[in-house]
Amino acid sequence: MRMIELEKKLGDFHLQIRDLYLAPGRIHGLIGPNGCGKTTLCRLLAGTLIADAGSIDYEGLKPRDITMTAQKPYMLHDSVYKNLVYPLRLRGIRPDETRVEQWLARCGLADKRKQSARSLSSGEQQKLSFARALIFDPQLVIVDETLSNLDPDSTRLFEGWMLERQATRSITWILISHQLPHLFRVCDEIHFLEKGRHLASGTAEQMLLHPANDAVRRFVAEQSVQSW
Amino acid sequence: MADRLFSGFFSDFFSMVGVTDSIRVTLVMSFWSVLISSVLGVLLGLLLQRAQFAGKRIVVRLNRTLMAAPPVVIGLFSYMLLRNKGPLGMLEWVFTIQGMVFAQVLIITPLICGLIHSYAERIAPAVYAFAKTMGATERQTRWLLLREMKNEVYFAVVTGYGRSISEVGAVFLIGGNIKNSTRTMTTTISALKSAGDFEAGIFLGVLLMIMAFIIQCLADHFRKEDTPDEDD
Ligand SMILES: Nc1ncnc2c1ncn2[C@@H]1O[C@H](COP(=O)(O)OP(=O)(O)OP(=O)(O)O)[C@@H](O)[C@H]1O
Numbered sequence: 001m002r003m004i005e006l007e008k009k010l011g012d013f014h015l016q017i018r019d020l021y022l023a024p025g026r027i028h029g030l031i032g033p034n035g036c037g038k039t040t041l042c043r044l045l046a047g048t049l050i051a052d053a054g055s056i057d058y059e060g061l062k063p064r065d066i067t068m069t070a071q072k073p074y075m076l077h078d079s080v081y082k083n084l085v086y087p088l089r090l091r092g093i094r095p096d097e098t099r100v101e102q103w104l105a106r107c108g109l110a111d112k113r114k115q116s117a118r119s120l121s122s123g124e125q126q127k128l129s130f131a132r133a134l135i136f137d138p139q140l141v142i143v144d145e146t147l148s149n150l151d152p153d154s155t156r157l158f159e160g161w162m163l164e165r166q167a168t169r170s171i172t173w174i175l176i177s178h179q180l181p182h183l184f185r186v187c188d189e190i191h192f193l194e195k196g197r198h199l200a201s202g203t204a205e206q207m208l209l210h211p212a213n214d215a216v217r218r219f220v221a222e223q224s225v226q227s228w
Numbered sequence: 229m230a231d232r233l234f235s236g237f238f239s240d241f242f243s244m245v246g247v248t249d250s251i252r253v254t255l256v257m258s259f260w261s262v263l264i265s266s267v268l269g270v271l272l273g274l275l276l277q278r279a280q281f282a283g284k285r286i287v288v289r290l291n292r293t294l295m296a297a298p299p300v301v302i303g304l305f306s307y308m309l310l311r312n313k314g315p316l317g318m319l320e321w322v323f324t325i326q327g328m329v330f331a332q333v334l335i336i337t338p339l340i341c342g343l344i345h346s347y348a349e350r351i352a353p354a355v356y357a358f359a360k361t362m363g364a365t366e367r368q369t370r371w372l373l374l375r376e377m378k379n380e381v382y383f384a385v386v387t388g389y390g391r392s393i394s395e396v397g398a399v400f401l402i403g404g405n406i407k408n409s410t411r412t413m414t415t416t417i418s419a420l421k422s423a424g425d426f427e428a429g430i431f432l433g434v435l436l437m438i439m440a441f442i443i444q445c446l447a448d449h450f451r452k453e454d455t456p457d458e459d460d
Pocket residue numbers: 010011012013032033034035036037038039040041
């Protein structure tokens with residue numbers, strides 16, 4: 001996926017991406033300080049926001065193959081189960097009950113399938129929205145800090161899950177997170193944004209362990225004190 | 229003895245002012261006016277949310293004004309339309325339940341439309357973005373928006389119903405407060421008051437209060453189910 005001269009103005013904020021390439025079939029991490037434009041960029045990719053200028057080459061990906069889970073996931077005014085199978089409903093697919101059961105179990109929601117999704121804790125809602133995004137086998141999954149409220153065990157669990165899935169049939173992932181150790185464990189590539197601009201890209205190792213770019217080095221150094 | 233006196237009082241009272249008929253008239257009238265206003269109000273509210281045109285803000289503001297307009301003014305306006313020489317005179321709806329329903333639809337539709345519109349505006353961005361990321365089609369997205377405001381629709385309908393049964397001005401003006409035909413519970417009370425018959429008025433008043441209480445309970449019920457919305 002290639003973004004060229006992509007621009008979006010929101011109030012005083014100005015996102016400008018000269019040229020950014022995201023290789024398909026890989027796990028990409030997006031990092032940068034608060035308000036640098038990570039969510040905005042991803043919303044442009046997911047089509048929930050329209051760019052002012054520039055182009056995105058999806059390399060054959062169709063809008064229906066792209067999904068994004070939000071920082072605060074949207075929960076339907078309905079049960080956990082109905083939320084989970086909603087994307088299947090939209091496509092007229094009958095849910096495969098054993099698979100659904102498996103997803104619920106993984107999210108620790110097996111005995112809450114009838115509960116109202118809005119009454120779940122924020123971590124539970126995040127897990128559910130993650131499962132809901134994957135259940136219809138999309139080709140590009142954008143995860144905007146959706147796993148930020150998970151406990152360490154659950155985070156590991158979901159990481160294992162992603163890598164396992166990636167090993168069998170690889171799709172493209174874009175993860176936004178401030179948890180650098182988490183990104184380091186799963187990402188193939190990391191991209192750094194600052195003030196609406198794309199400053200650097202590289203492998204997880206290059207970017208997080210030996211950053212060449214000064215801004216990245218400063219950012220990573222500050223973060224590692226907090227969470228490494 | 230006391231028993232006979234009591235039942236005697238009640239049968240007199242019921243036939244004198246047509247209490248049973250007034251209850252029937254109120255129920256029939258409010259049923260039709262709320263049904264019609266709900267269909268119109270929900271459709272117009274959703275349409276107003278989706279439509280983008282110059283002057284939309286004026287329309288929204290006019291609608292808000294209508295929401296707060298004194299019913300008696302709407303009653304007068306309806307009367308002008310419906311009277312013999314008026315543009316809708318051929319319907320011959322003055323002094324009929326149809327005429328009262330007509331006026332009430334003009335009062336309640338803006339109320340329901342306004343409630344639906346402002347709620348739809350509030351949740352639409354989140355619902356649209358969600359629908360997009362789930363791969364919903366245009367039609368599926370529209371349907372989702374309506375489904376996501378199910379409770380709000382109930383709430384609006386119940387509010388409209390409360391408005392309908394409690395309203396006096398327009399009903400008086402159009403219906404004419406004719407005993408056994410267009411006399412509603414509220415207009416009965418005002419008639420009784422002029423006749424100095426307070427007990428009967430209080431009886432109907434208490435009945436109306438009980439209905440209002442039930443309606444309020446329903447409205448609260450739908451509001452409560454929606455609260456998780458507010459704090460996220
Ligand atoms: N609708 C809007 N109107 C005005 N400004 C906006 C709007 N949406 C976003 N912005 C601004 O755009 C900037 C980038 O926001 P964005 O959500 O993309 O940041 P982010 O990198 O995801 O930050 P975070 O790490 O906090 O999630 C912010 O400064 C924000 O205030």
